[in-house]
Amino acid sequence: MIRVIALDLDDTLLRSDKTVSPESLALLRRWRAQGHHLVIATGRPPRTVAEVLPRELFDVPWVCYNGAAIQIDGRTIFQDLIPPEDTRTIVEMIQARLPDCIVGLEVDNILYLNRAIQRTSPYQVADLRRICHQPAAKILFFQDAQFQEIMADLRPLLQALPASTRALLSEKYNLVQILSHSADKARALEMVVQQWGLGLEHVMAFGDDVNDVEMVRRAGLGVAVANAVAEVKAVADHITASNDEDGVAQALEALLAGQLESGVG
Known part of the structure; x- marks a missing residue:
């Protein structure tokens, strides 16, 4: 029942x-x-x-x-959070391989973005390297291009993610979310x-x-x-x-x- x-x-x-x-x-x-x-x-x-x-x-x-x-x-x-050392690794990977992406960290119910965007919900612009010492609930990145257009760059990045994490790709929003693997x-x-x-x-x-x-x-x-x-x-x-x-x-x-x-x- x-x-x-x-x-x-x-x-x-x-x-x-x-x-x-x-x-x-x-x-x-x-x-x-x-x-x-x-x-x-x-x-x-x-x-x-x-x-x-x-x-x-x-x-x-x-x-x-x-x-x-x-x-x-x-x-x-x-x-069930991403460890700080893996958060730092992932942020550095994204910024190195996809420098045009908007990157965000969800830490303690606050969204930190690497630059300002048009968004209705509150967020804080920050140097994400200064936030990476804390465990993150979610790492996210997105850009205007469709996934198919950046897949050549995206695939090796996702394959290199730390074992403690996993990625969710939503084509509804051209958004990649990285979470704890569990x-x-x-x-x-x-x-x-x-x-x-x-x-x-x-x-x-x-x-x-x-x-x-x-x-x-x-x-x-x-x-x-x-x-x-x-x-x-x-x-x-x-x-x-x-x-x-x-x-x-x-x-x-x-x-x-x-x-x-x-x-x-």
């Missing part, structure tokens, strides 16, 4: 205008009113989760940074639900991008929104409507009506 809903935010629960629809919020209230659990599982840092999530959902667990941190009631209870939404989500005496087989997980693949695959009921990338749809048990068509609400309503089953008793 499904007892937990795990929700990615951007392009999944959130509409394109970065809001949660009244329909989705109403279904989530119904779900929680029946004594079930809800978890947010996102690539966002905690500070930007708070910018878009309705306040009534601030009391649910947040899996942030693609699984590199878990926050409950504003308190970080788990972190940081993953599915792993962090499993840690959360174990506190309730449950396993991933009791989870209905929603996602749209490559960082959601393992969570959707391992969940008792994995759901891809219609706007998801092919990798997520390939592992999903069910494909719902898009984020702008209240896909989360439609699937959750079907679950509550007994029209979606995980096969777990």
Whole structure:
């Protein structure tokens, strides 16, 4: 039986205008009113989760940074960070091999960028070599070019990453995210639900991008929104409507009506 809903935010629960629809919020209230659990599982840092999530959902667990941190009631209870020595190595590699890239470090819920860009969320411009002495939740870099245009330079860089790390490439945003090799939404989500005496087989997980693949695959009921990338749809048990068509609400309503089953008793 499904007892937990795990929700990615951007392009999944959130509409394109970065809001949660009244329909989705109403279904989530119904779900929680029946004594079930809800978890947010996102690539966002905690500070930007708070910018878009309705306040009534601030009391649910947040899996942030693609699984590199878990926050409950504003308190970080788990972190899986990149060691400082590997952070420095990666930053130097990126700046040497892709000097035109925007490079960022997520450290202590602050985003540091190597230069100023047009961005709505707050960040600090810094010499990243001065920040590298601290463990990082995420290293990211991006530029205007499509991945295909820089793949000749990108491939050897990714192959040279320290063994403590792994890379996520999202063509939706022309963005490379580097995490601890063990940081993953599915792993962090499993840690959360174990506190309730449950396993991933009791989870209905929603996602749209490559960082959601393992969570959707391992969940008792994995759901891809219609706007998801092919990798997520390939592992999903069910494909719902898009984020702008209240896909989360439609699937959750079907679950509550007994029209979606995980096969777990």
